[in-house]
Amino acid sequence: MDLENEDKLTKEYLKGFFTGLSIAVVFIVSFVIIMHFRINSIVNNMYGNKELKASAASFDSKEFDEKLNKVKKCIATYYLNETDESVLVDGAFKGIMQALDDPYSVYYTADEYESVTKSTDGEYDGIGVVITEDDDGNIVVKGVYDDTPAKKAGILENDILLKVNDEDFSGKTSSDIVAYIKSIEEGEFTVTLRRGKDVMDVSVYKETIEKPTVESEMLEGNIGYIKLSEFDGVSTNQFSAALNELKESGMRSLIIDLRNNPGGRLDVVCELLDLFVEKDKTLVYTKDKNGDGEKHYAKYDATVKDIPICVLVNENSASASEVFTGVMKDYGVGTIIGKKTFGKGIVQQIMDLHDGSAIKLTVSKYYLPNDENIHGEGISPDIEVADDENTADIDEQLDKAIEYITGR
DSSP states (O other): OBOOOOOOOOOOOOOOOHHHHHHHHHHHHHHHHHHHHHHHHHHHHHHOOHHHHHHHHTOOHHHHHHHHHHHHHHHHHHOSSOOOHHHHHHHHHHHHHHHTTOTTOEEEOHHHHHHHHHHHHTEEEEOSEEEEEOTTSOEEEEEEOTTSHHHHHTOOTTOEEEEETTEEOTTOOHHHHHHHHHHOOSSEEEEEEEETTEEEEEEEEOEEEEOOOEEEEEETTTEEEEEEOOBOTTHHHHHHHHHHHHHHTTOOEEEEEOTTOOOBBHHHHHHHHTTTSOTTOEEEEEEETTSOOOEEEOOSOOSSOSSOEEEEEOTTOOTHHHHHHHHHHHTTSSEEEESOOOOOOEEEEEEEOSSSOEEEEEEEEEEOTTSOOOTTTOOOOSEEOOOOTTOTTOOHHHHHHHHHHHTO
């Protein structure tokens, strides 16, 4: 199950001249209708929803087929531009999910689904950079991961990516360049970049990158500090390794920083909570539209105990971050410091459509050990501390956590 809220995928838009626009819209709407019932069938088979059965049974498929064939004939005869039926079908599926008016329920094309799967696993095929577009439309390197092809090639933060091989990416998006690199076969290729006034070519290659989700350090006073950016498939091992290193270095207390953490996988957050909560205690449970669900329990005795723990959160700490925060708060394991969390208390499930594509549907609510669902509400910290934007060189929330732990 996926608790993640952030889609990083580029939306696809259908383009056409005004002359053929109305016909194309009708065609897409027609596809939306038929795909709606196909998806209903998939969900019905999985969950046995009688309401969906009745809706599908009342649909006149013969009338729809006649109308669809007429629209297709009109397009073939009169539409001014070339059409790509696969793009129209993908657009129809996206339209269905958008019609649910739920930002967390989406349709993934086969390529998008592959990217999402690798993203939640914490791995992806690439060169090891974080890129974005600046205000001038340049594709800028915002970060370079250690021990990656990009790092070895000498690519630096703030470099501007201009070309990959002979493909010019001026005026294009970061998603365009990611897709292009993904399509490159094995072996070296050339990246042209601008650094200041200099333009240079570097040779680089592509490999499977494990995304770093954990940063850690020992603060003054033997206070361990771990920042977790997401709950991905690689996060359990990365967090455990950081924790063990801090223990071996004499850690006496711990600060876990979940600020701006958008969430991630439910199984991963439960694995991490196992480190702090005693065996057999309830971590989180879910309920679907029929009141059914599942409970997740701590599987092992806590290995981190008898030391002060603070959890830092803010308004961008969401989903799996809130599960972690809520459990630590409900059991009194950690003191929560910062700002009220985002408030995402619903669970999504990805359903494979068997052609490489998939849909992600909101299927249930989750409840914390105290039986609270925090959707739309968030979790209030034990100690509220604002982070003053005018004091960029001062971290008031972290300072408060250090002060609190030191004073205990």
